Amino acid sequence: MNNQSYVVGIVGASGAVGQELVRLMHERNFPLSRLRLFASARSAGKKLTVGDETIEIEEAKPGVFADVDVAFFAAGGSVTRALAENAVAAGCLVIDKSSALRMRDDIPLVVPEINPEKLTGHKGIIANPNCSTAVMLMGLWPLHQLFGVKRIIVSTFQSVSGSGAEAVRELESQVLASVHGDPIKRKVYAPYQIAYNCIPQVDTFGEDGYTGEETKMAQESRKIMGLPDLKVSATCVRVPVVRAHSVSVCAEFERPVDLAQAREAIAAFPGAELVDEPAERKYPTPLDFAEKVKCGVGRLRIDTAMDNALSFWVTGDNLWKGAALNAVQNAELMIERGWLKPKAAN
Amino acid sequence: MNNQSYVVGIVGASGAVGQELVRLMHERNFPLSRLRLFASARSAGKKLTVGDETIEIEEAKPGVFADVDVAFFAAGGSVTRALAENAVAAGCLVIDKSSALRMRDDIPLVVPEINPEKLTGHKGIIANPNCSTAVMLMGLWPLHQLFGVKRIIVSTFQSVSGSGAEAVRELESQVLASVHGDPIKRKVYAPYQIAYNCIPQVDTFGEDGYTGEETKMAQESRKIMGLPDLKVSATCVRVPVVRAHSVSVCAEFERPVDLAQAREAIAAFPGAELVDEPAERKYPTPLDFAEKVKCGVGRLRIDTAMDNALSFWVTGDNLWKGAALNAVQNAELMIERGWLKPKAAN
Numbered sequence: 001m002n003n004q005s006y007v008v009g010i011v012g013a014s015g016a017v018g019q020e021l022v023r024l025m026h027e028r029n030f031p032l033s034r035l036r037l038f039a040s041a042r043s044a045g046k047k048l049t050v051g052d053e054t055i056e057i058e059e060a061k062p063g064v065f066a067d068v069d070v071a072f073f074a075a076g077g078s079v080t081r082a083l084a085e086n087a088v089a090a091g092c093l094v095i096d097k098s099s100a101l102r103m104r105d106d107i108p109l110v111v112p113e114i115n116p117e118k119l120t121g122h123k124g125i126i127a128n129p130n131c132s133t134a135v136m137l138m139g140l141w142p143l144h145q146l147f148g149v150k151r152i153i154v155s156t157f158q159s160v161s162g163s164g165a166e167a168v169r170e171l172e173s174q175v176l177a178s179v180h181g182d183p184i185k186r187k188v189y190a191p192y193q194i195a196y197n198c199i200p201q202v203d204t205f206g207e208d209g210y211t212g213e214e215t216k217m218a219q220e221s222r223k224i225m226g227l228p229d230l231k232v233s234a235t236c237v238r239v240p241v242v243r244a245h246s247v248s249v250c251a252e253f254e255r256p257v258d259l260a261q262a263r264e265a266i267a268a269f270p271g272a273e274l275v276d277e278p279a280e281r282k283y284p285t286p287l288d289f290a291e292k293v294k295c296g297v298g299r300l301r302i303d304t305a306m307d308n309a310l311s312f313w314v315t316g317d318n319l320w321k322g323a324a325l326n327a328v329q330n331a332e333l334m335i336e337r338g339w340l341k342p343k344a345a346n
Numbered sequence: 347m348n349n350q351s352y353v354v355g356i357v358g359a360s361g362a363v364g365q366e367l368v369r370l371m372h373e374r375n376f377p378l379s380r381l382r383l384f385a386s387a388r389s390a391g392k393k394l395t396v397g398d399e400t401i402e403i404e405e406a407k408p409g410v411f412a413d414v415d416v417a418f419f420a421a422g423g424s425v426t427r428a429l430a431e432n433a434v435a436a437g438c439l440v441i442d443k444s445s446a447l448r449m450r451d452d453i454p455l456v457v458p459e460i461n462p463e464k465l466t467g468h469k470g471i472i473a474n475p476n477c478s479t480a481v482m483l484m485g486l487w488p489l490h491q492l493f494g495v496k497r498i499i500v501s502t503f504q505s506v507s508g509s510g511a512e513a514v515r516e517l518e519s520q521v522l523a524s525v526h527g528d529p530i531k532r533k534v535y536a537p538y539q540i541a542y543n544c545i546p547q548v549d550t551f552g553e554d555g556y557t558g559e560e561t562k563m564a565q566e567s568r569k570i571m572g573l574p575d576l577k578v579s580a581t582c583v584r585v586p587v588v589r590a591h592s593v594s595v596c597a598e599f600e601r602p603v604d605l606a607q608a609r610e611a612i613a614a615f616p617g618a619e620l621v622d623e624p625a626e627r628k629y630p631t632p633l634d635f636a637e638k639v640k641c642g643v644g645r646l647r648i649d650t651a652m653d654n655a656l657s658f659w660v661t662g663d664n665l666w667k668g669a670a671l672n673a674v675q676n677a678e679l680m681i682e683r684g685w686l687k688p689k690a691a692n
Binding site for chain 1: 497498499501503521522524525537538539542543544545546547551554555556564577578579581583585586587588592594596605624625627629630631632633644645646647648649650651652655657659661
C-alpha cells in the first residue's frame with residue numbers, strides 16, 4: 001500500500017506557499033504519479049521547473065480535479081471558498097492552507113505531531129493552522145502534555161514572507177532605497193515602512209481591538225489542542241525579517257512545572273529542536289530556523305510573574321511548518337497510515 | 347532663581363547617549379554657563395561642535411569636577427563606579443545613566459513624570475532607568491494610577507542603538523553586505539547576525555535564565571513605581587531597528603479596567619502620546635517615535651487572557667526617554683523647583 005503513488009494538485013502554485021509546496025514535494029520524495037500546478041488565469045501557461053521536469057501552470061477552475069487525488073490549496077480564502085467543494089465532489093482530498101474553513105466544526109484542523117487522529121474524521125477537507133499558531137504549538141504542546149496548559153500570553157515577531165512574495169521584495173527594495181538614500185516606496189504595509197521598523201498589526205482589526213492573526217492564534221490553539229477553555233492573549237507584530245516567525249510565550253499550567261522535565265520533553269518532541277544553553281548564548285533565531293523542518297525552542301525558564309508557569313521562545317519557518325510543510329506532513333501521514341488511496345488504484 | 351545658569355559636564359560625551367545629551371542641552375536651551383565634555387583618554391583632545399561653539403573633549407578623571415554643577419554620566423557602569431563619588435565630593439550633582447547604582451537603596455531612581463518627589467532625597471547622585479523600563483512606564487504608569495497594576499508580562503523589540511554606535515554601524519554594514527552579496531561580519535552581536543534577524547538576548551544571562559535587561563525591567567519598575575510586590579515577567583529581544591524600543595505589555599490590575607478611561611489617561615499623561623485608532627490603522631511604530639520626546643502608546647484593548655487586564659504597545663526613543671532625555675528632564679525639574687543651585691551663586 002505504501003508504494004502507491006498519487007496525482008497531486010497545487011492550487012496557488014505561483015505564490016509564496018505554493019512554491020514551497022512544489023519544492024517540498026520534490027525534496028521529500030512525495031510519492032507522485034503526476035504533479036499538476038494550478039493558479040489564476042493570469043499565471044496559467046507559465047512554466048515551472050520541478051527537478052528534471054517542466055510543468056505548465058493550468059488555470060484553477062471547476063472541473064480540473066477529476067484525476068487529482070490530493071489538492072493542496074494555497075491561494076487564499078476566496079479560492080478555497082470558490083473551488084474546494086468542487087474538488088471534494090470530484091473525490092479529491094483537499095488540504096487547505098487558507099483560513100477560510102479552519103474553524104468549521106465539520107473540518108479537522110490538524111498538526112500531525114498533535115492531533116493526527118483527526119485526519120480520519122475528514123469529509124474531504126483538512127485544514128492547516130495559521131503560521132504563528134503552528135510554530136508556537138511546537139513549543140507549547142510538549143509542555144502541555146506534561147503540565148496541562150491553562151493560559152498563554154504571547155507576542156509574535158513575524159517575518160514579511162508571511163505577507164507573500166511581494167512583501168519580501170518590498171522589504172528588500174526599502175532597504176536598498178535606504179542604502180542609496182532614495183525615497184522609500186510603501187505598498188504592502190503602507191502607510192508604514194517595514195525596513196528598520198516593527199509594525200504591531202498582522203491581518204485586519206476586529207471590533208475588540210485584536211487583529212485577525214491574534215484571534216486566530218487563540219481560536220486555532222484551542223481547536224488543535226482540544227482545549228476550548230484555554231485563555232489566550234496575543235500581540236502580533238511584523239518585523240523586518242525575511243523568513244521564519246518567532247513567538248515569545250508565557251504559559252501558565254495546571255500543575256507545578258519542572259524545568260529539566262520541560263527541556264527533556266521539548267528535546268524529545270518530533271516538531272521541535274531544543275536550542276537552550278544560555279551560558280553558551282545558544283537560543284534559536286529566525287535566520288537559523290528558516291528552511292528548517294523543526295522549530296527551534298529556547299529561553300526556557302520558570303516564569304517570574306505567575307505560579308506554575310514557564311516562559312520560552314519559539315522560532316520556525318512560517319512557509320514550512322507554518323504553511324507548506326504542515327500540509328505535506330498531513331498528506332504524508334495519511335498515506336503512511338493507509339488513509340489515502342489513489343483513484344487510479346480503484 | 348530660574349535665571350541661574352550652570353556648569354554642566356557630560357561624561358562619556360563621545361558615546362551614543364553622550365552625543366544625545368550634547369544635542370538635547372543645545373536644543374532644549376538648558377541654562378548653561380559652560381558645557382564641559384569628558385571621555386576616556388582615547389577621545390580626549392577631539393573637538394565637538396555644539397551650536398556655534400567648538401568644545402574640546404577632556405579626559406574624565408578625578409579632580410575635573412571642581413567647578414561643575416551637574417555631571418551627566420553616560421559612560422557605563424565602570425566609569426560611574428570610578429568617578430561618581432569623586433564628582434559628588436566636589437559638590438557636583440551626578441545624574442547617572444548607567445545601571446551601576448540604580449538599585450542602591452540610598453540612590454533615587456527617578457522618572458520625572460512618575461516619582462519627581464524622590465529628587466529631593468538624593469545624596470549627590472540621581473539614577474536613571476534602563477531604556478526599556480523607561481519607555482514601558484510611559485504607558486503603564488497612567489494606567490496604574492487608574493486601576494492599580496499588580497502583574498505585567500512584557501516582550502520587548504529593542505533597537506540596535508541601545509548597544510551603542512558600533513552596533514548601528516554593524517546593522518548598516520550587514521545590510522549593505524547582504525545587498526552586495528558580500529560576507530557578513532559579526533562582532534557586537536556575534537555569533538549572531540542582527541540584519542534580518544531577531545536575537546532573544548539583551549545583556550548577559552543570570553542563573554535563573556533571565557537576562558540582565560529582563561531583571562532590570564522587573565526591579566526598576568518596582569522601585570520607580572513604589573510597588574515592591576509587582577509581579578513582572580520580561581522577554582527582551584533585539585530587532586533590526588536603528589532607534590526606538592517597543593514593548594508589548596499585558597498588564598493585570600487590582601480593579602476592573604475601563605478602556606475609555608484608560609485611553610483618556612494615556613492621552614493626558616505628559617510622557618505619552620496616544621496613537622490608537624485601529625480602524626484607521628493608527629498605532630505607534632519605532633520609526634515614528636525615534637527622536638520624539640513622548641513615547642507612543644497604542645493597541646490598547648481589554649486583555650483576553652486575564653481578568654481586569656489590558657494589553658497595549660508602547661514605543662519610544664531609547665536614546666531619549668530611555669536615556670539622555672530622562673536625565674536632562676530630571677535636571678530641568680530640579681532647576682525648575684529650585685532644588686539645584688549653581689556653585690558660582692554661592
